[in-house]
Amino acid sequence: MATRxxxxxxxxxxxxxxMTNPAEWNKDIAVELAKEEGIAELTPNHWKVIDxxxxxxxxxxxAPTIRTxxxxxxxxTKELFSLFPKGPAKKVAKISGLGKPEGCV
Amino acid sequence: xxxxxxxxxxxxxxxxxxxxxxMLNMDQWHITLVDQDPVHYYQPGFxxxxxxxxxxxxxxxxxxxxxxxxVKLIQATIEAVxxxxxxxxxxxxxxxxYDFLIIATGTDIHPExxxxxxxxxxxxxxxxxxxxxGALALTQRLRNWEGGRLVVNVVDNPIKCPVAPxxxxxxxDWYFHEHGMRDKVELIYATPLDGAFTxxxxxxxxxxxxxDKGIQVESEFMIxxxxxxxxxxxxxxxxxxxxxxxxSIPLNKGADVIGKAGLGDELNYVPVDKHTLLSNKYPNxxxxxxxxxxxxxxxxxxxxxxxxxFGDNFVxxxxxYELLPTFDGHANCFIESGFGKGVLLDFxxxxxxxxxxxxxxxxxxxxxxxxxxxxxxxxLMFRWMYWNILLKGQELPLTPTMSMMGKWxx
Numbered sequence: 444m445a446t447r448x449x450x451x452x453x454x455x456x457x458x459x460x461x462m463t464n465p466a467e468w469n470k471d472i473a474v475e476l477a478k479e480e481g482i483a484e485l486t487p488n489h490w491k492v493i494d495x496x497x498x499x500x501x502x503x504x505x506a507p508t509i510r511t512x513x514x515x516x517x518x519x520t521k522e523l524f525s526l527f528p529k530g531p532a533k534k535v536a537k538i539s540g541l542g543k544p545e546g547c548v
Numbered sequence: 549x550x551x552x553x554x555x556x557x558x559x560x561x562x563x564x565x566x567x568x569x570x571m572l573n574m575d576q577w578h579i580t581l582v583d584q585d586p587v588h589y590y591q592p593g594f595x596x597x598x599x600x601x602x603x604x605x606x607x608x609x610x611x612x613x614x615x616x617x618x619v620k621l622i623q624a625t626i627e628a629v630x631x632x633x634x635x636x637x638x639x640x641x642x643x644x645x646y647d648f649l650i651i652a653t654g655t656d657i658h659p660e661x662x663x664x665x666x667x668x669x670x671x672x673x674x675x676x677x678x679x680x681x682g683a684l685a686l687t688q689r690l691r692n693w694e695g696g697r698l699v700v701n702v703v704d705n706p707i708k709c710p711v712a713p714x715x716x717x718x719x720x721d722w723y724f725h726e727h728g729m730r731d732k733v734e735l736i737y738a739t740p741l742d743g744a745f746t747x748x749x750x751x752x753x754x755x756x757x758x759x760d761k762g763i764q765v766e767s768e769f770m771i772x773x774x775x776x777x778x779x780x781x782x783x784x785x786x787x788x789x790x791x792x793x794x795x796s797i798p799l800n801k802g803a804d805v806i807g808k809a810g811l812g813d814e815l816n817y818v819p820v821d822k823h824t825l826l827s828n829k830y831p832n833x834x835x836x837x838x839x840x841x842x843x844x845x846x847x848x849x850x851x852x853x854x855x856x857x858f859g860d861n862f863v864x865x866x867x868x869y870e871l872l873p874t875f876d877g878h879a880n881c882f883i884e885s886g887f888g889k890g891v892l893l894d895f896x897x898x899x900x901x902x903x904x905x906x907x908x909x910x911x912x913x914x915x916x917x918x919x920x921x922x923x924x925x926x927x928l929m930f931r932w933m934y935w936n937i938l939l940k941g942q943e944l945p946l947t948p949t950m951s952m953m954g955k956w957x958x
Binding site for chain 1: 704770772784785813814815843
């Protein structure tokens with residue numbers, strides 16, 4: 444398992460750059476990871492989604508799907524795509540320090 | 549007498565009824581199976597029908613042929629499930645009470661969830677092969693089609709048989725070659741996934757196969773709506789794809805009645821323990837097959853492997869022992885790749901599909917994650933096995949949990 448240092452904190456990541464231990468995450472890390480994903484600033488609506496995903500993952504043990512995010516956070520799918528362009532479920536999981544959302548095989 | 553009610557007489561419900569009727573002491577048990585449809589469809593065959601490989605008569609048989617005499621089959625709709633009272637209310641006015649309930653109501657397509665999809669062009673320029681009627685209509689359409697741009701679009705995951713859309717587009721490539729019109733057809737696969745498939749090794753291999761066949765992949769395409777008159781699909785991030793013929797895999801959802809009973813997630817699938825299939829909420833309710841919210845394929849092979857282990861576990865449980873966490877998410881998928889060849893995948897919750905030989909390590913005869921003619925014959929042979937062995941709950945010479953023997957790391 445690889446590690447990397449973000450904002451002075453050493454965290455464990457997988458080979459696609461997803462953090463593997465959600466407990467190592469903090470808000471500064473989120474800001475930094477968001478920049479890497481091309482999101483210059485995290486607005487209150489970004490945080491609404493991130494907070495929801497953190498809570499959802501804490502109870503279910505896995506990063507939520509787009510449908511779970513929209514039905515649970517009150518953010519529409521359209522808005523979710525504008526907040527986290529291209530693959531919002533994956534992007535928000537990365538920024539929120541959660542594992543990659545389980546694909547459906 | 550103890551009462552077991554099974555909701556749904558599809559693949560999972562029929563298999564588990566056949567299995568349990570042999571394993572339980574039927575002097576002490578009543579098993580009731582409820583389903584609204586008297587016909588059992590061979591769903592894996594829906595993929596083949598549009599290309600003339602199977603005809604209509606290959607695709608169905610009466611359900612009653614597969615239900616053991618000691619199981620009572622009731623043909624009725626399910627109006628409501630009341631899990632707090634252990635009761636099921638049926639459309640014919642009957643109320644069934646149960647000691648144990650098995651939910652096997654499967655998953656179905658919902659074109660009405662995507663604006664523009666299931667409207668006036670449905671069955672004309674927009675088709676699906678995810679239903680019996682849909683597969684037959686698409687058969688007619690392909691027979692008279694003059695060519696153009698064919699787009700296969702998966703609306704959202706999870707779907708039943710996640711490899712079927714890939715198989716469809718690869719078979720389409722072969723079909724149009726055979727009909728001497730491949731040069732008049734453009735094939736596009738628009739998927740919400742970030743590649744051809746979810747798991748990295750298989751995604752890479754299948755991605756290469758698609759590109760060799762001249763099939764374009766439009767990844768991370770999350771459809772928002774269809775413009776049926778302009779013949780285009782539009783994604784949430786405002787990408788547009790024009791089509792002449794759209795083959796859609798509409799949103800898949802579990803049964804509404806399950807959602808209304810408070811037993812489902814946002815797609816009406818039943819949250820269960822992924823190793824025992826016991827409901828997270830009720831200690832006398834299980835979900836088997838596609839109806840269960842577990843992170844593996846919605847596929848008959850998964851239902852088969854799960855039920856292989858479930859039988860013993862259920863008997864133990866009803867005798868007062870704890871359930872054993874035996875099911876590992878084991879799945880097999882035969883992927884038809886066209887030109888008489890196929891690819892086989894074998895995987896579970898933890899292990900992604902890898903190359904190797906199956907089911908006998910080092911021998912085969914099937915090769916994993918690699919195109920072969922034997923894999924294609926395996927898929928065709930499977931129809932006989934389905935009707936004669938699987939549905940009747942007979943054992944196959946395959947281990948229910950996945951084995952790493954015969955696989956190699958890449």
